[in-house]
Amino acid sequence: MPCSILLDAKITLTFYQAVSLRDAAATCSWHIELMTQRSQSIVLIGMMGAGKSAVGLCLKSRTGFPQFDTDEMIRSKFRMSISDIFSKLGEDKFREAETEVLQKLSSAQRAIIVTGGGIVLRKENLELLKKLGAVVWLEADVATLFKRAAQTGDRPLLHCKNPREAFTKTLRARLSLYAKIADIRLDTSALTDDEVALAILSRFKKSRGNQHSVQSNDYDDD
């Protein structure tokens, strides 16, 4: 038997073993191996209410990678809540801080990176986000996003007369920006946070199986 066939057979067997391992093992260790080979972070983007922070935590526990949250980093830089930063220092200051935080993360280790919904507003941020790794856009229908986002009351952009209208307008203005930099796009409307995390990790597998780089746009609708 030619060497290449033997080699193919071995790869196929390893792949199926990996698939059953994925179903059986809670740690998804083979996903970690795939990502390690790529030396990339997973960068979560999307509108307020998309579930970025919660999904980030699930990814952190499944991969063991550290998690960085740009909102948290900004909060600790100013020692203020995001609402206070907006009201006392202004939105521009907050957006500046977002860029600074991304610049710091650029040279950091491979990680799960959770971003604020407006991180895509600055052009320079788009470049920085792409450099960090695979950009995953968490999306949902507008009603679901708004319902989740309005729950906590700590989103300064919703502190207005008609938050629902402001939300819809803001989302509409951002959709093309999210789409522009997303490598992977996932509808989270009907999924739990952990299901979203698993779906992200399985996209890495799929990209690998199809021999695509995770950095190429992947707009499958499954």
Ligand code: S3P
């Ligand atoms: C913002 C989203 C927030 C936070 C800030 C601004 C936005 O983060 O960064 O309130 O412009 O959409 P979440 O997306 O985590 O809510």
